Amino acid sequence: MQLQFLGTGAGMPSKERNTSALALKLLEERGTVWLFDCGEATQHQILHTTIRPRKVEKIFITHLHGDHIFGLPGFLSSRSFLGGEDILTIYGPKGLKEWVTASFNVSKTHLTYPIEYVEVQEGVVFEDEQFIVNAQLLEHVIPCYGYRVEQKPLQGELLIEKAKELGVPKGPLLGKLKNGEDITLEDGRTVYSRDVTAPPKKGYTITVLGDTKYCDSAIKLSENANVVVHEATFDHKTEHLAASYGHSTNVEAARVAKEANAGFLILNHISSRFLPHDLEDLLLEAKEIFPNSFFANDFSHFEWKNSELLEDK
Known part of the structure; x- marks a missing residue:
């Protein structure tokens, strides 16, 4: 499992950070990529990666604020030009299909592939023989979902010597x-x-939370997850503003990971009020509560391997 952050800013793009988008690379598991949110200019960010748009199989939208969806029509259109033919499934709150369809109708956009829309409600939104994805409402100023992606148990390795015997x-x-x-x-x-096979191995679990203030739903979705991606729009000095705007602080995100007994925490959705030299202090504050904390920057690349989260520098 690999995670690549395409946009880690909050609200609007800045010189350092684009708006929200995250790629979950499942190339080894199923030969595809899943996107979580698709902020403005996500397709531009993809140009600087090895991600191929036609490999994007599913897109999970957390909520309908512009910094999480304004890149969707452009990406979907370009996917046609880049050889996309396979069906693409988009999961998101009520109103998403209407908005995308209106954009295509007005712009006379034609796609070379079909789109399936899934209107998300709480509970299981996807399941096959490999994965199960659960969604749950968070606490933001508009309906916003968090997603829990669970890999089902993996077949145990073959005990070759025993088979030979x-x-x-x-x-x-x-x-x-x-x-x-x-x-x-x-x-x-x-x-x-x-x-002649070892016992099945437990698959990994990754939780991707949309915009939210500190809440029980975030903890429940993150319970025992290997990796939790959590917003950190504010810091503890502005905690009084965080809840009123439906957002979290770096410290609150760390509390969620700790209370959920998660393995690792990746902080993103960073406000432009924080300059690069502020991030070290913000990360240290989070680590005081949850030591296995990381900050995501645009194009940060993380790999889950051998029960560890490895960051490519």
Whole structure:
């Protein structure tokens, strides 16, 4: 699992930060990319990455404020020019389909691929054999959702030496055992997959929270997650403003991660009031509460590997 931040600013773009967009790269797991929010100029940000728009399979919109959706029509249009043909599914609050459709109708935009719209409500919004995605309302000034992406348990590794001891030859039979299938050998004996594979491994869980003040829903969505992405629009000095605007401070985000027993916290949605030299202090304040805290900048790239969150510098 890899996370690449395409926009980490709050409200409007600045010289340092674009508006909200996050790519969850699932290239090893399913050969695709999922986007979370699509602020203005997201497609411009993508040009500076290795992400291919036609590989974007799903887009999850947290809420309908402009800094989270104004890049959507442009991205969807360019995806056609760049060879996109496969269906793309967009998840978001009521009104999203109406807004995108109106943009296309007025601009006479034609797409080369179909779009499926899913109007998000609390609960499971997507599930297949690999992943399950839950959504829950947060506490913002308009309806805003957080998303919890859970990878289902992974097949345990094949115990090759044990399989050899049972007489399994090299070749496709080993692959079948690894995939959970039982096999029959030439001498008629049955070799059961469970006997030659390690126990299933727990998949990872990532929680992506939209704009929100400190709330129980954020904690619930983040419970035992490997990685939590949480906004930090304000700091503790302006905590009195955070709740009134439906936002959180860096300290409140750290509290959410701590109370949820999360593994790692990535802070984003940073107000332009904070200059680059302010970020070190903001991060230290968060780390005092939750040591495994990181700050995201535009194009920050994180990889979940061997139970650790690794940041590419």
